[in-house]
Amino acid sequence: MAGLTATTARRAAIGSRRLPRLSPYLFIAPFFVVFAAFGVYPLMYALRLSFTRWRGAGEATWVGVGNYVYLLTNPDFWASLGNSAVMWLLIVPIQVVAGLGAAVLLANARLRLRGLFRVAFIAPFVTPLVAMAQVWIVVFDEDYGLVNHVLGLVGLPAVGWLTSTAWAKPTLALLFLWKTTGFAIIILLAGLQAVPGAVYEAASIDGASRWRQFWSLTVPLVRRSIAFLVVVQTLAVFQMFAEPYVVTEGGPYGSTTTAGLYLYEHISASDLGTGAANSFLLVLLVFGLSLGAVRLLRPKEEVS
Amino acid sequence: MSTPAMARRGFLKGALGIGALAAAGACAPGGGTSAAPSKLAKPTTTSSASAKGEITIWNRSGDLFKVFDAAIGKFREAYPGVKVNHQAVDIDAKLANTLISGTDVPDGSFWDDAKIGGQSEHLYDLTDLISPYRDKIAPYKLSVNTVGGKIYGVPWDLDPGLLWYREDILQDAGVDPAGISTYDDLLTAARTIKEKDPKTRPIHLDKNPFLGQLWLEMLANQQGTSLADAQGKLRLESAEYRRTLGWIQDAVKGELVTHAPYLEAADINTLDSGQQVFVPWAIWWSFAPQQLLKATKGKWRAAPLPAWTPGGARSGAMGGSSFIIPAKAKNPELAWLLYEFLCFTEPGYTAVYGPNSIYPGGLSTSVPSFSPALRPDKPLFKPIDALGGQDLWKVAVEAAATIPAAAPLPVWWAQSVDYLGDNTQRLIEGKMSPDDVIAESAKKIQRNLIDRS
Amino acid sequence: MKQARPGPVQYAVLVLLAIAFLYPIWWALSSSLKPATEIITSPLSVGAVTLDNYRAMFADVPIGTGFVNTALVLAVKGAMTMVFCPLAGYAFAKYTFPGKNALFGVVMLTLMLPTLVLIIPLLLEMSALGWVNTYQALILPGSVDAFSIFWMRQVIAAIPDELLDAGRVDGASEFGVFYRVVIPVIRPGLVALAVLTTMNIYNDFVWPVVAVNDTEHQTLQVVLSTLAQNVTGNRVGADFATVWGELLAAGSIAMLPLLVIFILLQRHFISGILAGSVKG
DSSP: OOOOOHHHHHHHHHHHHTSOTHHHHHHHHHHHHHHHHHTHHHHHHHHHHTTEEOOSSSOOEEOTTHHHHHHHTOHHHHHHHHHHHHHHHHHHHHHHHHHHHHHHHHHOTTOTTHHHHHHHHHGGGGSOHHHHHHHHHHHTOTTTOHHHHHHHHTTOOOOOTTTSTTTHHHHHHHHHHHHHHHHHHHHHHHHHHTSOHHHHHHHHHHTOOHHHHIIIIIHHHTHHHHHHHHHHHHHHHHHOOHHHHHHTTTOSTTTTOOHHHHHHHHHHTTOHHHHHHHHHHHHHHHHHHHHHHHHHHSOHHHHO | OOSOHHHHHHHHHHHHHHHHHHHTTSOOOSOTTSSSOOBOOOOSOOSTTTOOEEEEEEEOSSHHHHHHHHHHHHHHHHOTTEEEEEEEOOHHHHHHHHHHHOSSOOSEEEEEHHHHGGGGGGBOBOHHHHGGGGGGBOHHHHHHTEETTEEOSEEOEEOBEEEEEEHHHHHHHTOOGGGOOBHHHHHHHHHHHHHHOTTOOOEEEEOOHHHHHHHHHHHHHHTTOOSBOTTOOBOOSSHHHHHHHHHHHHHHHTTOEEEEOTTSHHHHHHHHHTSOOEEEEEGGGGHIIIIIOSTTTTOEEEEEOOBSSTTOOSOOBOOOEEEEOBTTOSSHHHHHHHHHHHHHSHHHHHHHHSOOSSSTTOOOSOEESBGGGOOTTSOSSOOBGGGTTBOHHHHHHHHHTTOOOOOOOOTTHHHHIIIIIHHHHHHHTTSSOHHHHHHHHHHHIIIIIITTO | OOOOOOOHHHHHHHHHHHHHHHHHHHHHHHHTTSOHHHHHHSTTSOOOOOOHHHHHHHHHSOHHHHHHHHHHHHHHHHHHHHHHHHHHHHHHHHOOOTTHHHHHHHHHHHHHSOHHHHHHHHHHHHHHHTOTTSHHHHHSTTOSOHHHHHHHHHHHHTSOHHHHHHHHHTTOOHHHIIIIIIHHHTHHHHHHHHHHHHHHHHHOOHHHHHHOOSGGGOOHHHHHHHHHTTTSTTOOOTTHHHHHHHHHHHHHHHHHHHHHHHHHHHHHHTOSOTTTTOOO
16 A cells, blocks of 8 residues: 655654544544454355355355465366456556546636536446446347447447457446546546645646646646545446446356456355355455555655 | 254244144144154044135246136135245245244245255154055155154145157157157167268257256156265265266267256257257156247147166156145144145146146146046046147156155255266267266265265 | 637637537437437437436436435535644645554545445444444545545645644644635645535435435435446346436436536636636
């Protein structure tokens, strides 16, 4: 996690020296009260479950690390991670870049129809997924869908958007991008609003080109927002299960069985021990990925 | 290693509840505090007037809910003392979890036959209650609801497979549907039709792996087998599956197949265009010509499925549901009275299948599984206009009478679609041979599912 | 300050994207007004307009109750988030204290653990507490969530320490610094938090579907899932088409209030910034 810098840490320590050291604990107490009440038991239960074989009925059988070994030696598990990794590549970089571009444009007071654009990009966030999945199914149908119809008009061949192993992932990634880019824009807009306009003015007086202005001023200042976005969306992409479940059911040939859907399949089939082990393996993975992402996004002076 | 602590506590609490019921004299449970499943005995209050209390019943939402709602009204006329709290809930998402937690469980619920086997511990053993009726229940439905010799579901619908065909096209091609009595005959008929009109790909094979596997199981059931036997042993390596998969391969090689996902755009359009002529599918396909097919409405008919061997069974079951009574139900005996009424009495099954306000012609997407209800001369639902006025009831119940017994569906059935369902698709796409489908699927199912369940 | 006027290329891109983004919503709204079977048979055409799907939906599912319950959960859970998460985020961003990294690790762990695996144990806990079918079961688990704390931590970390120190020099208490110095500065981040929290609570379905059995406590998403069960997971029945009609009607009705609120308030929560947010 992007920790405190050495200097801020020192300052904070100085700041709180005069005062009881209790306040930070009080501030975080509500979370830990809720966690103690509703987090600890399920967490421990799930952890224990991950070392057993249990299908929701009868006695659970202790299998030690058996579920973990099963998953780690199962090509299907690795394939689900691979599918999610590809989805990640198709989603997160595009979302950060496009989201930032859109946020900068939407923040521009001289943009006409700003309200309309904002609503358009953020609205998908509140739409019910099952209904929207049906749009994808009919629009991307290989034989009768709107997209292939348009391609046909300009003489291009039909594509098996949801029926070929090559295209199903990008098509699903598009659904995820459509649904959550509004979320990215909200995060990035909030970050941009913290960018003091005076900095920009100074920069324009310097004659910095708009690109340089964006790259050397805007990006560093929304760095924390980007880090947040990358971490949260990495989690979301690896845990994604509803989108492939309702659009492709994980197919064709498991090509859209994401890590989240693979986990969901275990749990919905009451294969609860394997599901729990799968969950903890995912936690380890996304924790590592997030840590890596945050380190990459940390500015040089903070790395020390 | 034991059940996680909370589950055990929940179970004890539930067991205490059952004990309290026994103390109140409401029923005589066989459960108690041991882990043995609770056995539901015949209610002491058999006279309809004296049955009193309130039950919560779960069903799927949709038209079926409304149909059952009306049928429950009829039940209440017979049992005025029983109040039924009928709820539409997302059963797939909720029921298994609710049974495990044991809190606020319904007194009875509709459930897929495929789910019952794995959760029998949470359900009442209904063997004694069903025994007066068991000789009259379709063997298939009895077998899928029987785990370890005990019956856990009140068998509800039977979904016989039928051969749906285009009457006009067969007539033009000079094919007599009555002559299609084996699957080889079906291939021959398809070839004849294709020779007449080369654009046709007469036989529907489904592109959805789940439904494709459900369909494959219908064909297996027709031959008296199923993916797993009653002990859970895999039966994929068998002459029956080899024969079925070989037939699929022949149909594909002869270019006699339309490979389309069930009633999605590609399917509806090729059904309506005349490209598809034969749809071997369960009775519930009947709603397609009634609601979705515009150009060919009225031109479809149903026949029994062809047989795999001369004189063999002319149908197999595809899907289906039953009613379960959770072991922690508060008023299990009243729930039983409701299900007994719906499944095994004429006013009950007539209220569901007969003409009603939701389906003016009656419910024609399945038939009851109780044989006294299945009389060819006493139809519950009416002839169907979208099938050119054909008496679907007669075709369906005659086919249904031939359906062999099967085995309870293994708890891992849905997970096996990733192997058998997908590999069947590969076969249809010409990417795998029948032997490979069997060997590959059997290996993975054995290793990943059976050995670990 | 001067902002560049967007050029025609930028407008063209924005307009095309806006059409692409709005099309699925338009499809859902317009399809909900079509005769149910046509949603399946001619999904891309616009045909006769009918309110049948809405009539059937209102008759079949307690969508009004769903609205009331969602609003209630939103109010209580949302308020808890808005009060407690910024505080926790502040503590993690601006204090050093023993165990901080480990405690923040716990926060992040709860964010990274898939909800799916917690459903059964949480339901068992609710059963033991006698909380199945209660508002507290809908509201308390998952309140004061890690997502919001993490977001607030990121937002507050950007505040220069000098600003906080100045507040302390003025003699403000630790909470006073938070309330008088931090809160006014992070207003854009708070507004974003409010929007995201609203949407997250509004869209939540995995836990509510399991936690609530009776009609009385159903949220909007529970109502939607009751309808959706008939069209997902290979559900096949005679009412396949009519259920689609009802589902799209319910979905349209469910998203409308948030869309309307969004349209009315969008000016406020993403204000004309860059220049706007800076005073002096």
